[in-house]
Amino acid sequence: MAVKTDAIGKTYPAVSYAVGREKVREYAWAVGETNPLYVDLEAARAAGYADVVAPPMFAVVYAGRAVTPALFDPEVGINFANMLHAGQEFEWGPVVVAGDEISTTTTVRDISERGGMGFYELVTESRNERDEPVCTGIWRQIVRGA
Amino acid sequence: MIVSTLASGDTIELKVTPDPYVTVRYAGASGYFNPIHIDEEFAQRVGLPGRILHGLWTMAQVARAHTDAAGGPESLKRLSVQFRGMGRMGEEIVVSGTVREVANGIAVVDSQAEQAGSRLIRNGVAEIATG
Numbered sequence: 001m002a003v004k005t006d007a008i009g010k011t012y013p014a015v016s017y018a019v020g021r022e023k024v025r026e027y028a029w030a031v032g033e034t035n036p037l038y039v040d041l042e043a044a045r046a047a048g049y050a051d052v053v054a055p056p057m058f059a060v061v062y063a064g065r066a067v068t069p070a071l072f073d074p075e076v077g078i079n080f081a082n083m084l085h086a087g088q089e090f091e092w093g094p095v096v097v098a099g100d101e102i103s104t105t106t107t108v109r110d111i112s113e114r115g116g117m118g119f120y121e122l123v124t125e126s127r128n129e130r131d132e133p134v135c136t137g138i139w140r141q142i143v144r145g146a
Numbered sequence: 147m148i149v150s151t152l153a154s155g156d157t158i159e160l161k162v163t164p165d166p167y168v169t170v171r172y173a174g175a176s177g178y179f180n181p182i183h184i185d186e187e188f189a190q191r192v193g194l195p196g197r198i199l200h201g202l203w204t205m206a207q208v209a210r211a212h213t214d215a216a217g218g219p220e221s222l223k224r225l226s227v228q229f230r231g232m233g234r235m236g237e238e239i240v241v242s243g244t245v246r247e248v249a250n251g252i253a254v255v256d257s258q259a260e261q262a263g264s265r266l267i268r269n270g271v272a273e274i275a276t277g
Contacts, residue, residue, distance in 0.1 A: 031175075032162060055206070085229055086228065087229060088201070090225055
């Protein structure tokens with residue numbers, strides 16, 4: 001069975017995410033982050049930030065939900081039962097702080113097949129309310145038996 | 147922002163032992179509720195030894211190793227990883243990295259995450275601003 005490549009280049013409507021202070025603290029706790037910038041409002045303000053800072057990997061929270069529509073798109077045709085998250089890349093711009101409104105668009109950058117496996121590469125572009133690029137994500141999925 | 151003083155050949159390391167409920171906390175915090183991470187019976191039914199760690203949680207440990215070494219979140223400009231193997235709870239994970247080069251204000255760090263002799267993350271490459 002050959003992979004479908006029609007969806008290459010397809011872009012999905014922007015998904016917005018409001019970054020909440022307690023969500024940042026909850027995330028920091030879950031990944032073991034103890035830097036006061038992530039959890040202590042006074043420390044963050046003393047360092048010049050408007051609110052607590054989101055750890056860089058918080059990108060999975062605001063950008064991750066923008067990836068879902070592409071993963072479930074029949075036109076992309078991913079077989080979930082056989083999907084593996086093979087690789088991940090993030091490139092960060094200005095830090096995200098609580099109170100930011102992040103807008104993320106997802107594009108299918110590539111779909112290919114090698115050795116009976118399907119390779120899917122999705123790209124997310126996330127911008128804050130000042131239209132600054134805060135994070136570009138490259139999400140690499142492998143589907144066995146494609 | 148604390149400016150990183152990383153130099154070529156410097157190493158970074160972070161050790162963390164995931165407790166039995168870390169995947170539950172991470173699922174709630176991140177929104178990733180795939181049952182292979184939070185449901186022991188489901189995980190075994192699909193052929194896994196049991197619940198496994200989220201790869202993105204392990205990647206967050208790699209990121210933390212870099213931001214801790216570099217002095218904060220502003221310093222980490224890029225991180226790329228490949229996921230391998232299955233991370234388990236209760237066994238120590240060691241994140242290790244080596245500064246490959248420093249050029250034009252950016253330190254390039256090669257890294258990996260290992261647990262009980264198996265690599266959970268390989269070919270990690272990070273770019274850290276050194277000011």
